[in-house]
Amino acid sequence: MPDRPHTAGAPTREQRVSRTFVALADSLVADFDIAEFLDLLTTGAVDLLSVAAAGVILRGPDGHLEVLSSTSRQADLLEQFAVQADNGPCIDCVRTGMPVTCADLEVQGKRWPRYTAGAQACGFRCAHAVPMRLRGQTIGVLSLLGTEPGALDEERLGLGQALADVATIAILQHRAVEHGDRLSTQLQTALDSRIVIEQAKGILAQRGTLTMDESFTALRGYARAHGQRLAVVASSVVAGSADLDAILIPGPRGSDRA
Template identity: 30%
Template sequence: MQARLVDALFAITTQLVEDSDGASVLAQITRSCVDLLGASAAGIILADPRGGLAVLTASDEESRLVELLQQQLDEGPCVESIKTGKTVEVPDLAVEPERWPRFSASVAASDYHAILSVPVLLQGRPIGGLNVLFAETTSFSEYQRRLGSVFAALAALHLSREDGEHRKARAVEQSLSLLNDRVRVEHALGMVAGARGVSIDTARVVLERYARSHALPLGEVAHRLTSRQLDLGTLDVEGA
């Protein structure tokens, strides 16, 4: 299982780094869901910015039918997951048919008996949903939940990436920003170490602790220190 997981993640991330077409990346994600989550099928729905939902990919035509049913009826676990931004688990579709009456009636004739629906989130907002379908009633494990979230995150990463020259330019811009942040952090570490009489390692602990407690990126804390917006004396070096 571990080797298969590594192989799947390698295949997906390689396609993300390379300029692979969108359909092949999403198809790889749904195939990996089926293989590694013990599912029968998987599909991805996108929340259309113009309103409504659109089916992006499905591991087979039957799962595509289920996705389309959710899209057309505006109800079902994946639709609910997209609306709420939370994972929806249905271990047994037969248990509570009143939850989604039209969807339950439509899917009753299919071979699927359990569904795990995970929101595809971008900056905390749902832009779609990953639907994982099971032929048997299923008591979902933490492994399945977390791996489902990983695949959903990879789908979000793919859907938000830039291609071609824009992507290369963005990568260069990001690299320069990271290098600037590193220089600024090193400067800030030297300031803390010198002013407070601590080692560089201790200064890093102090800055990282301040960043966490104030929900700030380390680079932003360093910027505030080096630009004199943050007083060195306010930093707590005790216990660092």
């Protein structure tokens, strides 16, 4: 896979490498758009590694593989087929966490008969897969496809791995932030609910001349008896829309004996 010739005024390969990594880094600074980021990754891989097409397959939270980005319709069809058939260099790469290369599918593709047939139907003659992994965790694969037989030399394989590594770090960071945001939201919701419940306990304690513990028992018993969330009943008490007398009724309907 020879590098494209350099013409006067055209950026050198080193400049293109630098610009690709800068573009990937810049996409992380603003609001992170994973679709845009993966598009930059795959188009950059095609440009820098002199392949015909590239794609990204990621492992979702449920463990299933999904095709998230492809530089051409034919590449997308092949990647989707690989996932459905559970066959191909990309699938082996995800399983092992190691690069998988096939310079000539017609000669070396017998280990992936279904994938090889699909690749040839889509016009691809070679396929290479670079793992997207970090500290033993493989989250996906960067697939590199060629329309002519050809190997990836050590330099291009290393550059492909560097692109995949940058993408892996970015995606895991994004997932960590999202997870952190969910935890923060859950914590804030829990804190807000606690405040509302304390306010409702105070209102019930005053209305029924009860201790705070007794008012909480009444509040909780009513919520359980009526199949409602405690925070929802407490909110209705604070908002003034609840039937306080019904909540304060002792016995099966208004206490923990419900």
